[in-house]
Amino acid sequence: MTTAADDFLDLSDIQGIVVKAYSRFGFPVARYVLFRIDLPAHGRKFVVGITPMITTGVRWTDPASIPSAATNIAFTYKGLKHLDVLDASLHGFSDEFSMGMKARRDIVGDTGPNHPRHWDPVWHNESETGQHVHILVTIDGKGETEVEARYRQILALLVECPGVVQLSGQRGGGSDDLPYQPAAAIPPKPEEAGFPGGKEHFGYSDGISTTFFKGCGADPMEVIGEDKPVKGDPRTLEGWAPVAAGELIFGYPDEAFEYPEAPGPPLFSRNGTYLVYRKLHENTGSFESYLEAEGARFPGGKEALAAKFAGRWRNGAPLATFPTQESADRYIAELSALQLKVWAGQASPAEQARYQELALQLVALDYGDDKDGARCPFGAHTRRVNPRSALRFGNKKAFADDPGALSNRRRVLRRGLPYGRSETPARDDGDHGIVIMIVNADLSRQFEFVQQQWITFGNDFKLANDQDPLPGNHGTSKNCRAGGRMII
Amino acid sequence: MSNIAGKAYAMNVITPLKWLTTLRTRLIFWGAGKLPSTTLGLVTLSLIHYARWVILRPKDFPHLGPEQPKEDLQYCYMLFFSNFNGSWDQYVDSFSSTIPTGLDSFWYKNIKYTNSIPMLPFHRYITWNQIWTDNYYNAYPMASTNDVKSAQKVRQNLIDFARSTANATPDDFQRQYNKLLLSLQHDLSQMGLNPVVSLSASAVDRRLGKERRGVS
Ligand code: HEM
Numbered sequence: 001m002t003t004a005a006d007d008f009l010d011l012s013d014i015q016g017i018v019v020k021a022y023s024r025f026g027f028p029v030a031r032y033v034l035f036r037i038d039l040p041a042h043g044r045k046f047v048v049g050i051t052p053m054i055t056t057g058v059r060w061t062d063p064a065s066i067p068s069a070a071t072n073i074a075f076t077y078k079g080l081k082h083l084d085v086l087d088a089s090l091h092g093f094s095d096e097f098s099m100g101m102k103a104r105r106d107i108v109g110d111t112g113p114n115h116p117r118h119w120d121p122v123w124h125n126e127s128e129t130g131q132h133v134h135i136l137v138t139i140d141g142k143g144e145t146e147v148e149a150r151y152r153q154i155l156a157l158l159v160e161c162p163g164v165v166q167l168s169g170q171r172g173g174g175s176d177d178l179p180y181q182p183a184a185a186i187p188p189k190p191e192e193a194g195f196p197g198g199k200e201h202f203g204y205s206d207g208i209s210t211t212f213f214k215g216c217g218a219d220p221m222e223v224i225g226e227d228k229p230v231k232g233d234p235r236t237l238e239g240w241a242p243v244a245a246g247e248l249i250f251g252y253p254d255e256a257f258e259y260p261e262a263p264g265p266p267l268f269s270r271n272g273t274y275l276v277y278r279k280l281h282e283n284t285g286s287f288e289s290y291l292e293a294e295g296a297r298f299p300g301g302k303e304a305l306a307a308k309f310a311g312r313w314r315n316g317a318p319l320a321t322f323p324t325q326e327s328a329d330r331y332i333a334e335l336s337a338l339q340l341k342v343w344a345g346q347a348s349p350a351e352q353a354r355y356q357e358l359a360l361q362l363v364a365l366d367y368g369d370d371k372d373g374a375r376c377p378f379g380a381h382t383r384r385v386n387p388r389s390a391l392r393f394g395n396k397k398a399f400a401d402d403p404g405a406l407s408n409r410r411r412v413l414r415r416g417l418p419y420g421r422s423e424t425p426a427r428d429d430g431d432h433g434i435v436i437m438i439v440n441a442d443l444s445r446q447f448e449f450v451q452q453q454w455i456t457f458g459n460d461f462k463l464a465n466d467q468d469p470l471p472g473n474h475g476t477s478k479n480c481r482a483g484g485r486m487i488i
Numbered sequence: 489m490s491n492i493a494g495k496a497y498a499m500n501v502i503t504p505l506k507w508l509t510t511l512r513t514r515l516i517f518w519g520a521g522k523l524p525s526t527t528l529g530l531v532t533l534s535l536i537h538y539a540r541w542v543i544l545r546p547k548d549f550p551h552l553g554p555e556q557p558k559e560d561l562q563y564c565y566m567l568f569f570s571n572f573n574g575s576w577d578q579y580v581d582s583f584s585s586t587i588p589t590g591l592d593s594f595w596y597k598n599i600k601y602t603n604s605i606p607m608l609p610f611h612r613y614i615t616w617n618q619i620w621t622d623n624y625y626n627a628y629p630m631a632s633t634n635d636v637k638s639a640q641k642v643r644q645n646l647i648d649f650a651r652s653t654a655n656a657t658p659d660d661f662q663r664q665y666n667k668l669l670l671s672l673q674h675d676l677s678q679m680g681l682n683p684v685v686s687l688s689a690s691a692v693d694r695r696l697g698k699e700r701r702g703v704s
Contacts (some may be wrong), residue, residue, distance in 0.1 A: 399532070409585060464679045
């Protein structure tokens with residue numbers, strides 16, 4: 001049984017990174033810092049010291065309440081062990097967490113070029129403890145100066161606790177030994193200047209969709225297209241319902257009316273969750289040259305091909321709603337122009353209304369009228385990772401009361417930013433990609449499932465072993481070209 | 489011994505139920521057979537090869553000879569047997585998410601049945617009553633049911649195409665070929681190995697592979 005109290009989230013005890021996509025609050029710069037704990041007492045002292053800096057999920061109701069930088073913290077299993085967390089609690093963690101991602105490589109498809117041996121050096125030099133990365137601290141900020149200031153503040157804590165060591169060995173900027181992972185949003189193109197969200201290195205607008213869950217504190221209108229499809233029209237509030245908070249945070253009921261499995265005592269795990277940290281290099285050179293070559297033969301050209309890969313045009317317009325480049329371009333141009341006016345406070349009431357209408361179209365979509373994948377292919381990235389009600393394959397009567405029955409329990413939150421620069425996208429080497437952080441309450445049912453069954457496999461979409469065209473593991477052949485197949 | 493062969497997983501679950509309950513359950517089975525819409529959700533789950541429910545009375549259990557001790561069975565039993573693609577969790581969760589009421593009416597008052605939601609007690613119920621597979625053979629280890637269905641469709645369409653274009657002009661051939669491709673676009677994906685759905689199953693595979701190659 002769930003009660004109204006269960007829908008009320010204790011936002012002051014939940015970390016900000018769980019509830020807020022920071023880039024939406026004007027934080028385009030980040031640093032991800034890793035630490036090892038050599039002395040448990042020092043580890044605990046460090047945690048106590050950093051606690052006042054931790055940003056919570058409490059709503060930022062007016063712009064003045066937004067801090068200049070946000071700090072969040074996460075621990076590996078070994079990290080918690082090195083803090084002397086009791087065995088009884090440690091035993092309550094799932095195998096996926098206690099084993100760590102390297103040991104799960106066969107499950108998540110980290111093989112071939114993605115094998116852990118190719119990861120940044122910081123993940124290599126392991127002592128006999130198996131995992132020597134113990135703590136992740138994320139710093140997001142309004143600018144480089146704000147992030148640097150917070151970074152210094154955190155490092156100052158180490159003076160008092162020499163038993164905590166900052167780990168270098170992150171790759172970037174020509175070095176293999178950076179003391180932290182820098183990341184920064186890539187601004188939209190000038191003609192999309194008002195577009196809400198940044199770019200990633202393949203040129204797609206990213207950070208558009210989020211997952212709306214009970215109690216998350218976002219504007220209730222945002223539930224549209226962001227969550228569980230229900231029976232109504234997907235373009236309206238009647239078409240969507242928020243997902244249960246327990247899918248994403250410990251201590252609240254989930255979609256099966258249960259509290260997610262979490263270590264005891266409740267005070268230890270409640271309001272916590274699992275966070276997956278992945279640094280994904282993007283082969284921008286191969287991607288662009290493939291688009292050029294194949295796009296020349298593809299009706300609609302390379303932009304249409306890129307759109308078929310992602311399920312969105314590179315300018316962000318969803319393919320299911322805007323099937324032609326012309327309609328997509330027109331839509332984004334109008335949306336961006338209105339967005340700029342809204343930001344400047346110069347929009348008339350009519351323009352405001354039009355803006356709301358257009359902004360909604362960015363996310364208010366399901367695949368009901370595209371059941372054959374004629375617009376957005378079954379294998380497109382966004383249709384795979386969040387199929388909404390598409391797994392009914394057009395059979396409207398199947399799971400009629402719960403159209404998203406096969407996808408509602410696979411929802412995750414996406415956090416993170418692009419890293420590096422790709423001024424010469426003609427090359428694969430160099431330092432550019434995305435740091436993606438996935439938040440969920442059940443690693444196996446949510447992240448690992450999506451990563452394995454929906455990204456590196458295709459059976460749920462009746463696509464045999466075809467993989468996701470973007471983050472799928474397409475291996476490399478002798479001439480260093482990736483393999484794989486996608487049918488459009 | 490493994491429940492997994494290639495892309496397929498074999499699931500046997502045997503659960504006790506009282507004799508009187510079987511009367512109701514038989515009625516439900518009969519009704520579901522007559523009214524296909526009750527199992528529509530199930531049919532849409534493309535990961536399932538088939539699922540079968542059978543009621544066994546105590547006297548249905550084989551007694552192979554006098555040397556086999558006689559069993560004193562108190563209950564009737566429901567045998568659930570299914571082959572599917574994917575992992576145990578994926579399968580069990582797909583069932584409870586898509587046809588929770590159907591499951592609850594099939595298992596209804598079987599002894600200690602927990603209902604299909606919440607999930608954890610249901611998982612425990614299935615695990616407790618699952619019988620492990622001793623021998624399992626798969627003729628097409630790289631194929632899921634979807635793959636087999638697609639292959640059949642491609643084959644039939646190609647045969648028909650070859651027949652209908654035998655005397656076609658090049659232009660007509662091209663036109664029909666394009667049409668064929670369009671109609672088969674959901675059936676031309678690439679088949680390969682099953683992803684590693686369980687680390688213990690993959691450890692067994694590796695061990696067996698080594699044994700076959702004579703490596704210890
Ligand atoms: C280099 C790798 C990747 C690239 C280039 C990429 C790109 C994109 C793009 C362009 C979008 C559409 C924009 C948006 O809706 O915000 C998107 C959406 C999404 N991606 Fe990825 N992605 C990558 C990896 C992943 C991975 C590894 C996962 C999950 C394990 C993932 C999960 C999602 C989800 C859940 C959405 C939202 C879909 C929706 O709700 O419609 N992505 N991604």
